[in-house]
Amino acid sequence: MFRAEVEDEDRRPIHFALTELDQLRQVRQQSRDAEVRVSAPVVESSSSFVHAVECRLTADAVRRIDPDRLGTTDEQLAHWALGQAIMANAQDLHVMFERSSGVFRISKDGVLQTLYSFSEQRWGSVVGILRDLSKISGPFFQAVSSRFSILYDGSPVDFRVEATPFRDFDRPQNMSLRLRRMDSRIRTLGDLQMEEGDLKQMRRLISRPDGMFLFTGPTCHGKSTTIYAALNELNRPEIKIMTAEDPIEQLIEGAHQAQVDNIKGLTFAALLRSFLRSAPNIILVGEIRDPETAEMAVGAAHTGHLVFSTLHVRSAAAVPTRLADLKIPAGMVADTLIAAQSQRLIRVLCPLCKIAAAVSPAEARMFEEVGIEPPKATYAPGSDRRCSRCQGRGYNGVTAVMELLEPDDEVFDLIRREAGMRAISVAAEKKGFKPLRVQALRRVAEGQTSMEEAKKKVIFTVG
Ligand SMILES: [Zn+2]
Known part of the structure; x- marks a missing residue:
């Protein structure tokens, strides 16, 4: 990090180096003929949020x-x-x-x-x-x-x-x-109104000791809420959680949370590098957007850490391709990826004033194509200003629609062979993976949201 060279009174060179404690110990063991002096105690630089x-x-x-x-x-x-x-x-x-x-x-x-x-x-x-x-x-x-x-x-x-x-x-x-x-409510996955099956699957996946769990989807669609909920659920005194975030949105009791600060050189990659020296169990990397961070995150997942991060892609099945773009070898992706999740927030229809509409033949086909029995009616938002619940907005609250891709052997094989998003999605769907568009249509069939909302927020935005 820092080097300067001068000579002592006997004209022997003196090298100064600002270094880590571990490296210093190594140098001490390796160099018999050099004198190693520590001029200042080396303290782990604390970038935790509270500081x-x-x-x-x-x-x-x-x-x-x-x-x-x-x-x-x-x-x-x-x-x-x-x-x-x-x-x-x-x-x-x-x-x-x-x-x-x-x-x-x-x-x-x-x-x-x-x-x-x-x-x-x-x-x-x-x-x-x-x-x-x-x-x-x-x-x-x-x-x-x-x-x-x-x-x-x-x-x-x-x-x-x-x-x-x-x-x-x-x-x-x-x-x-x-x-x-910042949101100070402590929420766990149980608070997210997930489907029972998804919740169980998610809990099983995050309890793995190592590997990489990637969350995707556009910003402002509740990704961080889901990630914090997962971390809160895993948070115990004996588990060391370290996060590099930009910005920190919630405090996690007992966790070491660091704010990315590019001006000070505290990039995702730099923070991640420093985390790895203090043996965390779980690492959250706020976002993977460059090859260096990608390589470090995958490396951490490969060496016994559970790594959570987000990737800027539209769907879970697009994760392997994006990692390939970030120069991660396909074999490495297959070896480390535990799961990929993607989610969107959709508005929930006001139950008091929603308006039933007949299902058109084209809509019926949309449902049938994804294996959902076409409902008798779908619903559109009401617009009655006198509605006591929504005052004419037609919607009341939002809910998350999510897809959770847990690769099996066939999908891992496709990843290793660098198959594209479509092939991965098709193979996973055969084993029960329900992509976003299916999840959204199911919400329409249940009358929870409108076809218009499902199309706008999900169906038309899934690549
Ligand atoms: Zn209403």
Whole structure:
């Protein structure tokens, strides 16, 4: 990582190296003729989330701050604004300079609302505090993006920060902070309303000691909820869970969770490399999107770790091809892949006002083709504004439709022979794999969702 060379008073070369404890032990054993000195204790660098929290606030402390009181410090004022934004459940907190004063504004449901104005003299200091929290140190003329997290009443809140310069460049930037509260509910797979059979299969698969379990599907379709549920279910004191995430969305009690930070060189691959030195049982790699991360994740799965990760593909059957694109040899994929999952969130029809419609012959064929008995009717959303449940939206809540591909010998064989997605899906379907389109049509047949919704969210989006 770091090397410099100088000579000692006898002109013998001295090599400096910043190294890991394990490597140091090896060097000591191997080199008899060199003197190895440790000049500083080597401590495992901790990038766990709790250490990454820049600030802790409580609702009580925020309520005790009176921004109008004379002795209120600039730091208290900044904390007060952050606390107000969190308490109001705002989407953004804006810190703007207008005419001759600073203004805190929050936006909520698209409406901007002024929280507090403060004097010009405080501007530099208040923004400075927010810049420090955001680790922004560059000159004022730069537009910078950053982020920080605070613990608010013990639960994490993430702020994504955009600093925009003024035209005259000599004043600290305006800041806009987007809030994201992390979900602190602890959910397990049992809370996800999965099919009984899928739930059993999923539980059996995640209890494997090693291998790779990949989750796929577009963003915002509940992938992380499923992954956290699986991790929560496996979480026990004797199990060491390490995660590299971007961003961390939920805290897992006792787990070592690290935030990816490309600026500091904490990439998925770098974090994964450091994890492997501390012998975790389960590793979550937030996303595999480059060959280096792919290789490390597969390597970890191959050497006794259970690895969870996500891949940006549309369906479970597309996973082997994507891994091949990421330069993973087919044999390695076949040796490590335990399962591939894909899911979509679909809206659930409001049961009070949904409207029955006859099934057309074309629709009947769609059901028959996937082995589902065509229902007598399908349902469309109602639009009655007087509906007490949905006020005319027609839908009430969402549910996940998921497919779970557990390769058997035949599929593993296809993977080794680099067969494509179609061949893999067809072979798996013969053994009972129910792809997304089938799962979605089943929900339509059950009257849980509309044909329109199934087509839009699932059937037309599955490659
Ligand atoms: Zn309704």
